[in-house]
Amino acid sequence: MSTVGTVEKAFAAALYADGHEGLDTGASLLAAAPAADAELRLRGEEFVRRAWERGWQPADIVRIVRRDLGEAHERLVAGLIAGESGRYAHLAPRWRAQLDELKQAPYAADRFSYAGAVLELYRLLVRLPSIEPVGPVPGAPFTAEPSAHEPRMLTRIRALLAKAEATGYPEEAEALTAKAQELMARYSVDEALLAARTHRPDAPAACRIGVDAPYETAKAILLDAVASANRCRAVWNSAFGFSTVVGFEADLEGVELLYTSLLVQGTTAMTRAEAVQRAGGRKRTKTFRQSFLMAYAHRLGERLAAVAEEVVTADLLPVLASRDVAVTDRAEEMFPQTTTTRVRGVTDEAGWTHGTAAADSAQVSKTHPRITP
Structure with a gap:
């Protein structure tokens, strides 16, 4: 044969x-x-x-x-x-x-x-089914980036978040993360203004970010909060373990960087809080973790939404509003039949309390005087 x-x-x-x-x-x-x-x-x-x-x-x-x-x-x-x-x-x-x-x-x-x-x-x-495309396949034409190098601002953001993940001091992590979010917001606004002034063809794009088990619902909620605060939309596909984030290129990588960092910081804080609980004789690890991460995502969503309102001045509203409409239209075009689901599984009061406190420690504010780039 x-x-x-x-x-x-x-x-x-x-x-x-x-x-x-x-x-x-x-x-x-x-x-x-x-x-x-x-x-x-x-x-x-x-x-x-x-x-x-x-x-x-x-x-x-x-x-x-x-x-x-x-x-x-x-x-x-x-x-x-x-x-x-x-x-x-x-x-x-x-x-x-x-x-x-x-x-x-x-x-x-x-x-x-x-x-x-x-x-x-x-x-x-x-047997893989068809899913929403988020970019050109190899061989198809695409718009090349003007430089092969990462924008300097993203490099600085990445460095700040890496330091925030590595430090063992919550206050230092808070300050580093705050500065990173400030730079992200500034970079996003600068890109929007540049596109408007130069009439540069600019349209929303999309990328996929893995949302892995366990506790994937809490992780998806956290990603949605980060995306919304940075003028993007996130749509979670629970069956395949990812969320599709729709937004302008200047915002997409920042969303992935901040989400990944906050997840690392939250997991570190959860492990620390869990160790304290175990030392006190507690054994319900799964319910504690699930409630912790749900509270962490929920509280960060509130804080990030507040920061998003602070960084936008009145003169920027027309430019940013048009970009918000473009992102919404693109997301609805890609996902015309999205559904919402009710979140369940928050049953541990101690986990919720510790998760909320961890989110407060990872707070993101407009400025922070103790950090210099």
Whole structure:
């Protein structure tokens, strides 16, 4: 049998039927045919390309493979993504950044185990549904950024937030985070005014941010609060573990940076508070954590909304209002049938109290005199 015929027969047995029997049959066929490995890899890269055409990006694919399969499959898909991406001379900046995050490492196993893992991965890839696209796929035209380097302001913001995550002193973390939010707001307004003055073609874009278990509802609420405060819209897809954030490019990366940092700071504060609870004889860890993070997200939402009102002066309202309308229109175009859900699961008073206090410690204000860039 030819290598193509072997691969086709293995796929017919394994990819389009549920259960392990078909996987075992397909793996046995491939294990006995080493010459089919090259064809098998080409088919995998083709499945990756088809997933991109259905709206998935590299980080999305890696995230769901990691969640639904495992580390070995993540290694395999990273290699396929790198191989398929290598066919294209030019890639959009966000796409390139996701490729830089890939963890590539060889997967060592006996032939049967290797073939079985490959078929499990391909079964997942061919069943991925279409989702809302958030950028051009490789090979499609895109608007290149004026510079390959990150804007200086974002570099400063990133450095401030890294320091906030690293410090063991809550007051210092508060001050650093406050300064980062101040710079984010200033950068956003400057970009909006520049676009208005120069009549630069500027339209909302979108990106996806992972919202991983556990306690994903609280994390999604926190991301929504950060996005709203920075003139963006976030739509959570609980089934696939991500939120799509819609906004102007000047705001999107800032949202991801601040959300990630606040999540790290909140998790650190939660671990510290949980240790105190355990020292007092408490054992209900899960309910404490869930209530803590819900309170943390809720309180930060209130504080960020207040800050958002403070940083906008009357002369900026017309420019920013037009951008708000554009973001809303784009989000509604992408997601015409969003739904709301009632949040449940806050049952631990101590967790809620500690989470609220942690949010207050991570407060974000307009200015803070103790920090100099």
